[in-house]
Amino acid sequence: MQNAADLVAPAISSQASPRHGKPALRRVHWLLIASAIFLSILFIGVPMLVIFTYAFRGGVAVYFSQITQPATLHAIWLTVLTAIVVVPINMLFGICVAWLVTRFRFPGRRLLITFVEIPFSVSPIVAGVTYLFLYGSQGLLGPLLDSYDIKIMFTVPAIFLVSLFVTSPFVARELIPLMQAQGSEDEEAAITLGATGLQTFFYVTLPNIRWALLYGAVLCNARVMGEFGAVSVVSGAIRGQTNTLPLQIELLFNDYNVTGAFAASSTLALIAVVTLVLKYILERKQTS
Amino acid sequence: MNRLFVYAAVALGLSMTPVKAADEPTEILNVSYDISRELYEQIDKAFTAAYKQEAGKDITVNQSHAGSSKQARSILEGLEADVVTFNQVTDVQVLHDKGDFIPADWQSRLPNNSSPYYSLPAFLVRAGNPKNIKNWDDLVRDDVKVIFPNPKTSGNARYTYLAAYAYALETYKDEAKAQEFVKRLFANVPVFDTGGRAATTTFAERGIGDVLITFEAEVLGTRKQLGEDKYEAVVPPVSLLAEFPVTVVDKVVDKRGSRAIAESYLKFLYSPEGQDILAQNFNRVNDETVKAKYAAQFPETRLITVQDAFGGWSKVTKDHFSEGAILDKVFTKR
Numbered sequence A: 001m002q003n004a005a006d007l008v009a010p011a012i013s014s015q016a017s018p019r020h021g022k023p024a025l026r027r028v029h030w031l032l033i034a035s036a037i038f039l040s041i042l043f044i045g046v047p048m049l050v051i052f053t054y055a056f057r058g059g060v061a062v063y064f065s066q067i068t069q070p071a072t073l074h075a076i077w078l079t080v081l082t083a084i085v086v087v088p089i090n091m092l093f094g095i096c097v098a099w100l101v102t103r104f105r106f107p108g109r110r111l112l113i114t115f116v117e118i119p120f121s122v123s124p125i126v127a128g129v130t131y132l133f134l135y136g137s138q139g140l141l142g143p144l145l146d147s148y149d150i151k152i153m154f155t156v157p158a159i160f161l162v163s164l165f166v167t168s169p170f171v172a173r174e175l176i177p178l179m180q181a182q183g184s185e186d187e188e189a190a191i192t193l194g195a196t197g198l199q200t201f202f203y204v205t206l207p208n209i210r211w212a213l214l215y216g217a218v219l220c221n222a223r224v225m226g227e228f229g230a231v232s233v234v235s236g237a238i239r240g241q242t243n244t245l246p247l248q249i250e251l252l253f254n255d256y257n258v259t260g261a262f263a264a265s266s267t268l269a270l271i272a273v274v275t276l277v278l279k280y281i282l283e284r285k286q287t288s
Numbered sequence B: 001m002n003r004l005f006v007y008a009a010v011a012l013g014l015s016m017t018p019v020k021a022a023d024e025p026t027e028i029l030n031v032s033y034d035i036s037r038e039l040y041e042q043i044d045k046a047f048t049a050a051y052k053q054e055a056g057k058d059i060t061v062n063q064s065h066a067g068s069s070k071q072a073r074s075i076l077e078g079l080e081a082d083v084v085t086f087n088q089v090t091d092v093q094v095l096h097d098k099g100d101f102i103p104a105d106w107q108s109r110l111p112n113n114s115s116p117y118y119s120l121p122a123f124l125v126r127a128g129n130p131k132n133i134k135n136w137d138d139l140v141r142d143d144v145k146v147i148f149p150n151p152k153t154s155g156n157a158r159y160t161y162l163a164a165y166a167y168a169l170e171t172y173k174d175e176a177k178a179q180e181f182v183k184r185l186f187a188n189v190p191v192f193d194t195g196g197r198a199a200t201t202t203f204a205e206r207g208i209g210d211v212l213i214t215f216e217a218e219v220l221g222t223r224k225q226l227g228e229d230k231y232e233a234v235v236p237p238v239s240l241l242a243e244f245p246v247t248v249v250d251k252v253v254d255k256r257g258s259r260a261i262a263e264s265y266l267k268f269l270y271s272p273e274g275q276d277i278l279a280q281n282f283n284r285v286n287d288e289t290v291k292a293k294y295a296a297q298f299p300e301t302r303l304i305t306v307q308d309a310f311g312g313w314s315k316v317t318k319d320h321f322s323e324g325a326i327l328d329k330v331f332t333k334r
Helices: A001-013 A022-056 A060-067 A070-103 A109-116 A125-134 A142-147 A156-167 A169-182 A185-192 A197-226 A229-235 A245-254 A258-287 B002-016 B037-055 B068-076 B089-097 B136-140 B155-174 B175-187 B196-204 B217-227 B250-256 B260-272 B272-280 B288-293 B306-310 B313-321 B326-332
Strands: B027-032 B060-065 B084-085 B121-128 B210-213 B230-233 B236-239 B247-250 B303-304
Touching: A022 A258, A060 A070, A060 A258, A060 B196, A070 A156, A070 A169, A070 A197, A070 A245, A070 A258, A070 B326, A125 A156, A125 A229, A156 A197, A156 A229, A156 B247, A169 A197, A185 A197, A197 A258, A229 A245, A245 A258, B002 B217, B027 B037, B027 B068, B027 B260, B037 B060, B037 B260, B037 B272, B068 B084, B068 B089, B084 B260, B084 B313, B089 B313, B121 B155, B121 B217, B136 B155, B155 B175, B155 B196, B155 B210, B155 B236, B155 B306, B155 B313, B175 B326, B196 B210, B196 B217, B210 B217, B217 B230, B217 B250, B247 B260, B250 B260, B272 B288, B306 B313, B313 B326
Parallel strands: B027 B060, B027 B084, B236 B303
Antiparallel strands: B084 B247, B121 B210, B121 B230
16 A cells, blocks of 8 residues: 555655655656656757757858748748737637536537547548548539639638647647636626626636646647648648748758758747747646 | 737738739749759749840749649649649649640640650669669669669659669560569668658668669769769669650639740740750750750660650559559569
């Protein structure tokens, strides 16, 4: 029993110290830590190092000339624009869904939660192909759209659309467990005290979920910026128009432009690092 | 928070603004294969300058690059390509077969089967050619390791396969022996990568294999990129003609009214200036003056055509590349 309790303890509370364990357990503890550090260096540290070494292989001047190539600059801008469009929409979507499934009981509630998570389990390439089959010229709605001269596929809105789909669960997924755990007492109290629906939302619900909301948004943002598969199918990869940063990296790489590819990759890697830092801060805010 | 929404709305609005087809478009889209980016960057620059001088108009050529089968598919689904510049005849043909985007006789509309430049499968060997690889039959020797991508996934490798097959057919004059020959060739390949880029990495960076087979243009380009002292190019005395077909996409240019610009763009590829840029990038061309200028770069070789050796692309596709056809037989039983 004692052993079991010791094993469980670190999982429950991060303050649990190995000093309280038996010597054998202490050894296991350090072994685990060492292997975790070793694997992190091997799988994360080394690749990161490679990205930046290759990016700066030709010197800082070459690096900046690669980054500021018009096609790469536009790719960076398009990727940022996609995030600017997609993340707020998905935050709104996430709040609505989480609100709906945690504050109301209705038939099909569990099914809805499962549906919301579908984009997680579907490979992005499937998402891309599905959109193509829906909106492409030879797709289901293609002839109708063509007759009104509306083009969706191979335009910037197509990139927004698939990115929305792929990243739609991120915010909802963060909010649902939190709002479930918090329960609706605070909101009920507010309503009883005479607050309107909007007041309740802005003064009670939103402050309660803000860190989880931002956390979801940060994850969503990282995913939007890095998305390759789905975007690759629907973008048409027109340089300077519909080429996002991940697509541009592939293009540069295929072109034997290793420095350019790694320079562009380094911007994505930087975004990832910023995301990690934000994630860390938000996690601390959430638990405190 | 609110500001974010405003930005988002504005951004969405801006990007949704329909691009109205003006009477005289000033932009055309060239949809091309995946590794032609730098080549067409040079072509487009020269063409826009030449066009301005000739017609006094500023125009832009936009580029899209990806695997040419995927590009063809995208065009069928609505990607508005004014011209295509591909590396596979079959991928252009699809535009006629599946959607009637171009007429059946597209290949006879421009000189040399609508192929302004061409190349051939050739060899890249390590400095000094230590294994003395000169011709296709050297590749099936027991002491030679060969690198080329998987012919099931790479168009580039299909050319290698067909070239070896055509060579064997000529030498042994027997289908069974030709199949035996390519089987032995496949047996000498230690790793099959999915694409040409990965195969180059395997050969150059991982140092696996004695010879890399790919288009001559890539052999020469890779050698220049990776060090001319470290590798040598070997052009076999006989190889297979690899065409790079181009065409105006009639359905798109007629809708957009861009036929004139699109056609002069393709004509530019055949002009001395265009041919010079193509040859600079290690592609073989037909213009006599340019040919003479770059003669040292391109050794003499005899080229077999797919038409002569196999009876055309649709027959090759059926006999060799369809499910359960010759490639499947020799590739799985290696």
